[in-house]
Ligand code: NAD
């Protein structure tokens with residue numbers, strides 16, 4: 001049976017997901033849309049799913065009996081309200097990252113899902129579905145490079161929009177590494193430290209850019225990540241795992257090596273939408289398939305909570321210059337299977 005989905009938030013990623021879920025992927029269709037910018041929802045509907053009903057609020061969309069599952073792709077601060085409403089309505093919900101903007105809010109979602117007694121929430125940490133990260137995880141988890149000791153990573157954006165300010169380098173950007181690296185090494189974090197670089201002249205007045213985040217895991221793995229969101233030259237994601245017996249790196253996306261005008265070169269992508277485009281397809285197809293069977297197989301509300309606890313510690317470490325402990329509550333049995 002086709003999964004009938006309502007989407008809240010018809011901006012950049014919302015439209016990408018609507019296009020996937022209404023036409024590209026198997027077993028789903030979009031039946032309802034909402035955006036606080038009604039013109040955006042109307043335009044997305046007209047272009048991508050003309051038969052979808054437009055709702056005046058996210059809450060009305062969730063309450064619509066025709067909507068069997070919900071995708072939340074609005075701004076982070078609105079996620080908690082919509083995910084809690086979907087859980088209260090007993091409807092499966094795929095929420096774009098972050099699950100919510102604070103650890104306390106994520107914990108409220110965890111508690112609501114546990115109280116509901118069945119898995120309903122998946123978080124949009126799509127890098128777990130990327131072929132390159134999956135190959136790297138296979139090498140790490142089969143022990144081919146020995147036990148992982150250190151990771152050297154970079155998350156670089158060419159530029160960011162004007163509304164990207166404050167701690168978004170952590171809460172909006174580094175949050176991807178927080179989730180995927182914990183999944184990659186299968187180990188929770190215990191501490192965070194942030195070392196600020198010299199500020200780039202391309203960074204806006206309300207943004208510190210670049211900086212280095214250093215996470216330590218329970219087993220002692222040290223992970224350094226450069227966050228640089230005005231690097232100018234490309235959307236550049238790097239990850240090298242150094243193990244006891246070797247090192248393994250995230251593969252670069254395919255690009256034709258060129259030799260021309262006394263230069264040897266290969267193109268670097270500029271757009272995050274393209275860098276992980278295949279992983280979004282895999283992520284949402286697996287979500288649709290699992291949801292139709294009443295299961296959640298991807299990143300859970302607990303993963304969203306743990307990412308938020310880590311993100312909060314990184315923000316404090318950035319503000320204070322101190323090494324900050326990452327203290328999560330005990331994981332409920334609900335998430336252990
Ligand atoms: P965007 O600004 O392009 O779109 C967000 C849309 O949500 C806007 O149209 C806005 O009007 C709408 N909106 C905001 N609050 C709302 C509310 N309360 N009710 C209804 N609509 C509301 O932003 P975006 O880049 O599409 O990001 C949206 C979410 O997706 C963010 O949480 C972001 O972190 C996440 N995201 C994830 C990835 C990824 O790679 N997984 C990439 C980009 C964005």
Ligand code: ISE
Nearest residue numbers: 156157172173174176229272
């Ligand atoms: C954006 O929201 C994303 O999720 C991108 O993957 C990330 O690179 C970018 O910095 C974020 O703003």
